[in-house]
Amino acid sequence: MKCQDIEHKLVDIVSGKLTPTELEDCRQHIAHCVACDEAMRGAEGLAELRSRDPGSLPAGLFETVSARLERRADQDTGGNRFWTGTAFGGAVAASLFALALISGWIQLPPNAPDQAAPEFIVALSESRDLNVAIETEQALANATITVTLSGGVELAGYTGQRQLSWEANLVAGVNRLTLPVKATGIAGGQVIVQLLHPNSEQVLVVGVKANT
Amino acid sequence: MGNVVSFRRAPTPQQRFEAVIEPHFEALYGAARRMTLSYHDAEDLVQEVCIKAFAHLDRLETMEYPRAWLLKVMYHLFVDNKRREERSAIDAAATGQDAGQPETLDSGEASLDEIIDRSQNIERVLNAMRCLDPDQCALVAMHDVEGVSIAELCAMTGQPAGTIRSQLHRTRRKLGRLLSNDAIRRLHLKIVGANR
Numbered sequence: 001m002k003c004q005d006i007e008h009k010l011v012d013i014v015s016g017k018l019t020p021t022e023l024e025d026c027r028q029h030i031a032h033c034v035a036c037d038e039a040m041r042g043a044e045g046l047a048e049l050r051s052r053d054p055g056s057l058p059a060g061l062f063e064t065v066s067a068r069l070e071r072r073a074d075q076d077t078g079g080n081r082f083w084t085g086t087a088f089g090g091a092v093a094a095s096l097f098a099l100a101l102i103s104g105w106i107q108l109p110p111n112a113p114d115q116a117a118p119e120f121i122v123a124l125s126e127s128r129d130l131n132v133a134i135e136t137e138q139a140l141a142n143a144t145i146t147v148t149l150s151g152g153v154e155l156a157g158y159t160g161q162r163q164l165s166w167e168a169n170l171v172a173g174v175n176r177l178t179l180p181v182k183a184t185g186i187a188g189g190q191v192i193v194q195l196l197h198p199n200s201e202q203v204l205v206v207g208v209k210a211n212t
Numbered sequence: 213m214g215n216v217v218s219f220r221r222a223p224t225p226q227q228r229f230e231a232v233i234e235p236h237f238e239a240l241y242g243a244a245r246r247m248t249l250s251y252h253d254a255e256d257l258v259q260e261v262c263i264k265a266f267a268h269l270d271r272l273e274t275m276e277y278p279r280a281w282l283l284k285v286m287y288h289l290f291v292d293n294k295r296r297e298e299r300s301a302i303d304a305a306a307t308g309q310d311a312g313q314p315e316t317l318d319s320g321e322a323s324l325d326e327i328i329d330r331s332q333n334i335e336r337v338l339n340a341m342r343c344l345d346p347d348q349c350a351l352v353a354m355h356d357v358e359g360v361s362i363a364e365l366c367a368m369t370g371q372p373a374g375t376i377r378s379q380l381h382r383t384r385r386k387l388g389r390l391l392s393n394d395a396i397r398r399l400h401l402k403i404v405g406a407n408r
Contacts, residue, residue: 007378007381038389039388042384042386045387049338049353050246052246054244058241058255062233069266161224
């Protein structure tokens with residue numbers, strides 16, 4: 001038997017997986033080989049550690065750790081302030097309307113960035129759906145929609161996230177986007193919806209106020 | 213109203229984290245309990261690993277064997293943390309703060325003396341492991357203690373199986389020498405003495 005054989009069988013030796021004959025062969029080699037004897041002692045120590053029963057996973061530990069991480073992520077991003085501009089230029093082949101559901105549908109006239117931003121009122125810490133109408137003259141495939149939040153505003157289910165971006169296919173005409181908006185502070189904030197497509201760029205800013 | 217644009221419920225980082233980590237969490241906790249001497253230390257260690265995992269979520273999601281990566285991080289932390297807070301056995305005795313609460317091993321039918329002996333042996337092994345290079349410690353512990361396969365180790369390290377086997381053998385030898393070392397024994401005995 002060679003050292004290399006022992007190297008391959010060491011874990012099996014300490015795990016008791018060898019036949020008595022195989023074990024005896026190994027032991028004879030180890031008894032006369034310093035290197036393999038050392039490795040054997042190391043493997044025995046590790047086997048002892050392996051045999052230690054870790055007990056069962058405490059109930060709720062994963063949820064606790066996960067919640068701690070979520071709070072930590074919130075603290076890391078909570079003070080961030082993203083872009084709060086009101087509009088940017090570009091070819092406008094689409095128009096965004098905020099449909100603030102306070103007393104019926106309120107529509108912004110298209111291409112009117114100087115208009116005051118529409119306001120959306122929500123109860124503090126309760127989410128309310130903000131419906132945004134996106135009107136396009138032509139269908140837009142793979143348009144990028146980006147929602148940016150500033151101030152004390154969140155989207156329900158997206159704690160700590162200040163910006164969300166995804167692709168969507170828009171049909172010609174009106175497309176509706178519903179956002180579950182939540183005010184996290186009495187100062188409120190803004191929801192900025194941006195549409196990006198090679199044929200169209202548009203942005204809408206909606207002021208969010210907390211109704212205390 | 214016409215078309216409804218779905219507000220894509222893209223998974224949040226939290227949801228992504230849970231999807232990647234939860235399948236391995238029990239294994240992580242088990243490893244943490246084996247290498248720490250109290251539930252609190254195990255929980256702290258698991259949490260440290262999770263913090264690192266959270267920071268490397270993109271990478272973890274593409275890994276074939278995320279468990280091996282997580283365990284490697286854990287063993288690195290195990291070695292690094294202990295070295296950082298390393299203090300002499302005399303300090304431990306002076307402050308009355310030992311390495312943790314007396315071990316709660318699966319006693320089965322073992323007598324109290326056997327339980328104590330086993331606890332002391334495990335502490336000795338842990339002390340010796342802390343003297344290893346963090347990479348060596350992680351590699352040998354992952355394979356010999358946590359049962360990570362050679363194939364997983366190859367995928368994780370990018371090294372061939374033969375190289376991994378040689379490294380494992382060298383590290384077992386080094387550990388064997390450390391376990392024969394009087395210094396490890398003395399350190400262990402002093403800490404146990406301080407706890408009584």
